[in-house]
Structures are given as C-alpha cells and as structure tokens.
Amino acid sequence: MNKAVVSHHEAAHGSVKTYATGFAFSIILTLAAYLLVVKNVFNGWGLIFALAALAVTQLLVQLVFFLHVGRESKPRWNLTVMAFAAMVVVILVFGSLWIMKNLQYNHAKIPSTEQIIKDEGY
Amino acid sequence: MSEVLAPPEVQHLNQRQEADAKTVFGFWVYLMTDCVLFASLFAAFAVLRGNTFGGPAGNELFSLPFVLIETLALLTSSFTAGLGLLAARRRDRNQVFLWFGITMLLGFFFLSLEISEFHKLYVEGNSWRRSGFLSAFFTLVGTHGAHITAGLIWMAVMMARVARQGLGSVTIKRLTMLSLFWHFLDIIWIFIFTIVYLMGAGI
Numbered sequence: 089m090n091k092a093v094v095s096h097h098e099a100a101h102g103s104v105k106t107y108a109t110g111f112a113f114s115i116i117l118t119l120a121a122y123l124l125v126v127k128n129v130f131n132g133w134g135l136i137f138a139l140a141a142l143a144v145t146q147l148l149v150q151l152v153f154f155l156h157v158g159r160e161s162k163p164r165w166n167l168t169v170m171a172f173a174a175m176v177v178v179i180l181v182f183g184s185l186w187i188m189k190n191l192q193y194n195h196a197k198i199p200s201t202e203q204i205i206k207d208e209g210y
Numbered sequence: 211m212s213e214v215l216a217p218p219e220v221q222h223l224n225q226r227q228e229a230d231a232k233t234v235f236g237f238w239v240y241l242m243t244d245c246v247l248f249a250s251l252f253a254a255f256a257v258l259r260g261n262t263f264g265g266p267a268g269n270e271l272f273s274l275p276f277v278l279i280e281t282l283a284l285l286t287s288s289f290t291a292g293l294g295l296l297a298a299r300r301r302d303r304n305q306v307f308l309w310f311g312i313t314m315l316l317g318f319f320f321l322s323l324e325i326s327e328f329h330k331l332y333v334e335g336n337s338w339r340r341s342g343f344l345s346a347f348f349t350l351v352g353t354h355g356a357h358i359t360a361g362l363i364w365m366a367v368m369m370a371r372v373a374r375q376g377l378g379s380v381t382i383k384r385l386t387m388l389s390l391f392w393h394f395l396d397i398i399w400i401f402i403f404t405i406v407y408l409m410g411a412g413i
Contacts, residue, residue, distance in 0.1 A: 101295075101296070101299065102292070102296070103296070104293065104296060107289055107292040107293060107296070108289075110289075110292075111285070111286075111288075111289040114285050115282070115285065118278075118281055118282065118285060118400075118403070121403075121404060121408055122274065122278050122408070124408075124412075125274065125408045125411055125412040126274060128412075131412075131413075132413065135409070135412050135413060136409060136413065139404050139408050139409055139412070140404070142404070143400055143401055143404040143405075146400050147397055147400065147401075150288070150393060150396065150397050150400075151397075154288060154289075154292055154393040154396075155390065155393050155394075165235060166235065166238050169238065169239055169242050170238075170242060172242070173242035173243070173245045173246060176246050176249070177245055177246060177249040180246065180249045180250055180253055181249055181252055181253045181256065184250075184253035184254075184256070184257060185253065185256055185257065188257045
C-alpha cells in the first residue's frame with residue numbers, strides 16, 4: 089500500500105531521471121535550431137517551418153519531462169485549462185497576423201485595377 | 211466499518227493535500243493566462259518585426275552566440291530548479307540550497323546578459339523609440355525579463371523561509387509553484403529564442 093503511494097507520487101512529480109532526460113533532449117533541440125541558422129541549412133519558409141517544428145518539439149519535451157503534464161489522475165483539469173489556453177493563443181497569434189496582413193494589403197498602396205483583378209479574382 | 215475509515219490524522223492530511231492541490235491548480239490557471247499575455251506580445255512582435263522605420267533589423271543587431279549562452283543558462287537553471295524541488299520532497303535541506311542556489315546564480319547570469327544587451331542597444335541609439343520593431347522587441351523580451359526578476363526575488367524569499375522554518379508542507383507547496391513558474395519562463399524563452407533571435411537572424 090505504502091509502496092504504491094510512493095510510486096504514484098514519483099509518477100506525478102517525476103524523478104532525477106525524467107528531469108535529466110528532458111534536459112538532454114532540450115539541449116539537443118536548442119543546438120539543432122542554432123546550427124540550422126548558423127550553418128544556413130534552410131532559407132525562407134523552410135527555415136521558419138524547421139525552427140517552429142523544433143520549438144514545438146521542445147515545448148512538448150519540457151511539458152512532459154519538467155512540468156509533468158498528463159500525469160495527473162482524472163479529471164485532468166490541468167490539461168483541460170492548458171488546451172483552452174492553447175486554443176486562445178493560436179486564435180490570438182494567427183488571427184492577428186491574418187488581420188494585419190489584410191490591413192497592410194489594403195493600406196500599403198493603391199493597387200492597379202489589373203492587380204486587384206489578379207489578387208481578388210474578378 | 212472501522213477498517214474503511216482512516217484515522218483522523220490521516221483524514222486531516224488528505225484534506226490538506228487536497229487543498230494544496232487546489233492551490234497549485236490555481237497557480238497553473240494563472241500561468242495559462244500569462245501564456246495569453248505573452249501570446250499577444252508575440253503577435254505584436256510578429257506584426258511589427260518588419261517595421262524598422264529605416265533603422266536596423268534583427269539580423270544587424272543580435273549576436274547569436276551571445277543569445278545561445280543566455281538560452282543554455284536559462285535551460286540549465288530550469289533543470290536545477292527541478293532537482294531542487296525533488297530535494298525538497300526528500301526533505302533534504304542542503305540539496306535544496308545547492309540546487310536552488312545554482313538556479314539563482316544562473317538566473318542572475320541570464321538577467322545580467324539581458325540587461326547588458328538592452329544597455330548596448332540603448333546607447334547605440336537603438337532603443338524602443340527607434341522603430342515599431344524595437345518597441346515590440348523591448349516589450350516582449352522585457353516582459354520576460356521582468357518575470358525572471360520576480361522569479362529570482364521569490365526564490366530568494368523562499369530560500370530565507372527554508373533556512374528559518376525548514377521544509378514543511380506549505381513550503382513545499384510554494385516551492386512546487388515556484389518551479390512551475392520557472393519552467394514556464396524557460397518555455398516562453400524557447401519561443402523568444404526561436405521567433406525573435408533565430409528567425410530574426412536567419413530570414
């Protein structure tokens with residue numbers, strides 16, 4: 089009984105091993121992202137996607153190994169709140185970029201009639 | 211019946227653990243709202259990053275090796291904060307001082323690097339007044355730095371508390387929240403490192 093309680097606690101709070109694993113993965117991912125830029129492996133959108141993928145991977149690594157997300161017992165309120173926050177963050181960031189891109193397009197210069205026809209398709 | 215009911219002191223312990231779990235959950239909700247704060251600053255930065263108003267862009271201002279050292283310092287401090295919390299759960303006071311001490315040193319190192327970068331930008335005429343890009347940069351990175359400062363003060367207060375009162379359950383609950391806060395700031399920094407510095411230099 090007592091043993092079960094202790095091991096449950098270790099599962100919920102992690103151990104030196106989980107922290108060390110997360111730390112090692114994070115260092116590798118950080119150095120990989122750094123080298124991608126310094127060695128000019130990709131340019132433009134390729135670089136953006138590669139860096140974003142590495143950052144999101146590191147986010148997941150740290151959530152699991154440092155913050156122990158997903159180890160709580162049901163009902164998983166921590167996870168629920170995090171999912172909601174993630175949704176707000178995505179709407180906020182991509183929504184802002186979307187709106188501002190349109191705004192810039194409509195304000196930056198007066199496009200020629202041909203350009204409007206080409207961009208907007210009529 | 212008497213086998214099912216736990217003795218009063220165990221019941222009391224369970225109630226306290228439940229209350230502690232609720233407090234930590236409340237702190238988690240705060241962290242998630244802080245995520246939304248940072249998301250709006252990231253969105254502002256992403257919109258304004260090209261608006262240099264004739265001034266320098268990111269790739270002319272930032273030194274990547276310098277930022278890599280900052281990043282590795284903060285990452286290591288996140289790891290040592292985790293080890294400090296494990297030591298607190300083992301009620302090992304010396305290890306708590308050791309690991310949180312290293313965390314604080316790395317935090318101060320990170321903060322001093324950040325302040326020296328801000329100072330260098332300021333004296334070269336590239337302050338927040340220079341362009342929309344730099345306003346967004348100073349707001350985003352400065353807000354993170356303010357959080358780090360608050361975290362360091364909190365850590366100093368907690369270490370004084372551990373020195374005076376030892377490692378009671380209230381102290382451990384607060385150290386749990388402190389290390390959550392510190393890991394959270396490290397995660398925010400990963401995105402600052404990626405979006406502000408790496409993408410700023412690489413594109």
